[in-house]
Amino acid sequence: MSQLDSPSAPTQRNNSKQAQKARETRQRILQAAVQVFSEEGFAGARIDRISRAANSNDRMIYYYFGNKEQLFIAVLESVYQGFLDAEQQLQLNLDDPWQALEQIITFTFDYYLEHREFVAILGDENLHQAKHSRQSEHIQQISSGIQSQLARVVAAGQQQGLLRADIDISMLYLTISSLTYFYCSNQYTLSVFMNQDLNSDSFRQQWRANAIEVVRDTVKA
Amino acid sequence: MSQLDSPSAPTQRNNSKQAQKARETRQRILQAAVQVFSEEGFAGARIDRISRAANSNDRMIYYYFGNKEQLFIAVLESVYQGFLDAEQQLQLNLDDPWQALEQIITFTFDYYLEHREFVAILGDENLHQAKHSRQSEHIQQISSGIQSQLARVVAAGQQQGLLRADIDISMLYLTISSLTYFYCSNQYTLSVFMNQDLNSDSFRQQWRANAIEVVRDTVKA
Amino acid sequence: MSQLDSPSAPTQRNNSKQAQKARETRQRILQAAVQVFSEEGFAGARIDRISRAANSNDRMIYYYFGNKEQLFIAVLESVYQGFLDAEQQLQLNLDDPWQALEQIITFTFDYYLEHREFVAILGDENLHQAKHSRQSEHIQQISSGIQSQLARVVAAGQQQGLLRADIDISMLYLTISSLTYFYCSNQYTLSVFMNQDLNSDSFRQQWRANAIEVVRDTVKA
Amino acid sequence: MSQLDSPSAPTQRNNSKQAQKARETRQRILQAAVQVFSEEGFAGARIDRISRAANSNDRMIYYYFGNKEQLFIAVLESVYQGFLDAEQQLQLNLDDPWQALEQIITFTFDYYLEHREFVAILGDENLHQAKHSRQSEHIQQISSGIQSQLARVVAAGQQQGLLRADIDISMLYLTISSLTYFYCSNQYTLSVFMNQDLNSDSFRQQWRANAIEVVRDTVKA
DNA sequence: AATGAATGAGGTTTCATTCAT
DNA sequence: TATGAATGAAACCTCATTCAT
Incomplete structure (x- = not known):
């Protein structure tokens, strides 16, 4: 529905399986971030809690979103x-x-x-x-x-x-x-x-x- | 007016000059805390910003209020x-x-x-x-x-x-x-x-x- | 029995009631210190735990013994x-x-x-x-x-x-x-x-x- | 000889150069900790003295061991x-x-x-x-x-x-x-x-x- | 694309100690 | 004699972030 497919750095518009997996990872992080930010606020949210909730790791957050602020x-x-x-x-x-x-x-x-x-x-x-x-x-x-x-x-x-x-x-x-x-x-x-x-x-x-x-x-x- | 003279550990009801100053210090901290917590939220507020705003030092916050949570x-x-x-x-x-x-x-x-x-x-x-x-x-x-x-x-x-x-x-x-x-x-x-x-x-x-x-x-x- | 009535600063040899109370306070601190130091060691012992155990306050420890090391x-x-x-x-x-x-x-x-x-x-x-x-x-x-x-x-x-x-x-x-x-x-x-x-x-x-x-x-x- | 290869969180059994370096870092910290704890006791030992003795930094101690107690x-x-x-x-x-x-x-x-x-x-x-x-x-x-x-x-x-x-x-x-x-x-x-x-x-x-x-x-x- | 290792700045809190009545 | 108020240094620990595969 949304037109917001995020202009963030990576995530090429190629449709290989790899790209698909990447999009999924990004999405999992985003959803986890929604959850955690809404529970703790910006300052109270912890990067590693988000990455764990997303079944990913801290590093990927920076890979896909740059930093905490941009993730927010x-x-x-x-x-x-x-x-x-x-x-x-x-x-x-x-x-x-x-x-x-x-x-x-x-x-x-x-x-x-x-x-x-x-x-x-x-x-x-x-x-x-x-x-x-x-x-x-x-x-x-x-x-x-x-x-x-x-x-x-x-x-x-x-x-x-x-x-x-x-x-x-x-x-x-x-x-x-x-x-x-x-x-x-x-x-x-x-x-x-x-x-x-x-x-x-x-x-x-x-x-x-x-x-x-x-x-x-x-x-x- | 207020009934809330807060029974936190120190600050007895004695009226010496010293006790008066103590009450003032505690009050300054409390007011600074109101200010900072309201600007940054609980998680975003920094103890040392509060103590500086109160013209006091970190240690006094713990002296009068125990810890960040009790201060809040x-x-x-x-x-x-x-x-x-x-x-x-x-x-x-x-x-x-x-x-x-x-x-x-x-x-x-x-x-x-x-x-x-x-x-x-x-x-x-x-x-x-x-x-x-x-x-x-x-x-x-x-x-x-x-x-x-x-x-x-x-x-x-x-x-x-x-x-x-x-x-x-x-x-x-x-x-x-x-x-x-x-x-x-x-x-x-x-x-x-x-x-x-x-x-x-x-x-x-x-x-x-x-x-x-x-x-x-x-x-x- | 002991000859060790401590050469520490205060504790005059006068026998007024006040001096008696002073000796008792000092003794209470010493006994509390024995207890706490033996439970936690020198580094682990806390001045304020000793003073509380002695039913006194931190300041008196410094008054009677100078500092933590001399107390030990x-x-x-x-x-x-x-x-x-x-x-x-x-x-x-x-x-x-x-x-x-x-x-x-x-x-x-x-x-x-x-x-x-x-x-x-x-x-x-x-x-x-x-x-x-x-x-x-x-x-x-x-x-x-x-x-x-x-x-x-x-x-x-x-x-x-x-x-x-x-x-x-x-x-x-x-x-x-x-x-x-x-x-x-x-x-x-x-x-x-x-x-x-x-x-x-x-x-x-x-x-x-x-x-x-x-x-x-x-x-x- | 030892059976104690300590399953602490990080440091998987992979044999890359990186993993090897990691194991060495962990080991250096452990040895430094043995040294410092034995000299100062648990309470007297300082995290930063250990990390310096290990040629590492405080943060790594928490990374590999969680906290002071678990390091001990x-x-x-x-x-x-x-x-x-x-x-x-x-x-x-x-x-x-x-x-x-x-x-x-x-x-x-x-x-x-x-x-x-x-x-x-x-x-x-x-x-x-x-x-x-x-x-x-x-x-x-x-x-x-x-x-x-x-x-x-x-x-x-x-x-x-x-x-x-x-x-x-x-x-x-x-x-x-x-x-x-x-x-x-x-x-x-x-x-x-x-x-x-x-x-x-x-x-x-x-x-x-x-x-x-x-x-x-x-x-x- | 993904991840373990590393880091430095800074956060809260504790501690021994001194000041001032 | 006794005690509440104050302090600064330093302790443990956390956090966002970067490095190096």
């Missing part, structure tokens, strides 16, 4: 792209704007829930003020497709007289993101401050419903 | 407590529930904006699944006072017939927290995904107004 | 002197040379058994080629009284025609010391090489009897 | 094995039991004299109650071969009517070990207590003769 950037590119790819899969039913809106919220929420590594890596990246994202040309050109999908849904809803006329797409996008992301990213400390297990099925269901409701309340005509 | 726990206790203390300062006008609600949202938003270190440290703590919070007895007993304040405001609003009858306080608390926290915590990567500078005054004002509006829409009768 | 020397003097004092308590029955000889062997063996700290500290001192002993004037003048007691016993035994005429006292002293000391000092590694628990009551009894027998065999006329 | 265990295994290997070289002349017995005593005595590092390391190990030996599976299975050699000599001597019938091999082994080891291990403090230089050639000769004589006296028929 590759990880960022990979998880960002994963999100964008998923977005594009989303098939909205514009005939029913209410349902389409719910689809977007649900998709977002579920994606965060199922991709903790994405949430964790975003968190680390924000801690460092996106310093790694800024180093990737590829990432500079990224932009979420959801805003435009949202715009289409809103337009359809407005046309049908269901939604308010003065909806700001950016605000709506941020509202949805806030309501879905925060629950995932801050579960652990929220449990401290709220004295409640946010991770139970029932609580999650309740929160999902609430998020949808809140968004509805704020866009309805 | 002390930092957590300190920033958590700082938040709770601020909460308690909040004087709500229950006669005007709309205004009180806005006060709560504004307070929360501003606190996060002005205490980036709190947001950053919460982020790191969530990355590690609150493993440090779980080590502090003190933190185990913490719980935000805002929920109960919120409950009172809602009750008042309901009595005056201004607010819906079926408001769930937990949901409302989470809604407000989401809308205020996420903007602060994820500014940097949001800029990537939204292609927009979230940090401008005008955007911030706009977002603040939106957050208030969203909450209003969802609680009004 | 004081410890050496103390345990050496303890051994010499015990020797002098030994009342031999010269009328029965066989019994006297057994007394000496038994005393030596039992002393080592009951004073592991003496054995351990001697071991550490030998590791360092007695470098600390050589720093103590007092120790330079020490010399075991047992050799002369042994000489008297041997003379008596020879006069009664019980013992060989050509006994070398130094050799006999070394023989006895070897047979009694080695068992105590090397118990742990011997268990490795002999595949046997040397520490059982029965084994110890057997070895004690053997040692006596070996000595008898080598001195009898 | 490797040292223990090495010196224990060295002793066992030497034992096995011993060719006894069972036709002449007296001579064979003297051979054993002489071998033991000379081994200790010429392998001070063995004596020193045993001493340190006993100080810590063989805590490192207990961590080595290999060492757990060790057992000196001398006892069985001794048993054969004694049997031969008894058959020829030269030796007592009721000799306990364990006791005899311990007797010989005591008489030979103690002189080596305690030379320095003995000089203090005996006021005599035990290290002179003449004294050593005298003591060697005495040890042989003592053993003879105690086994002869």
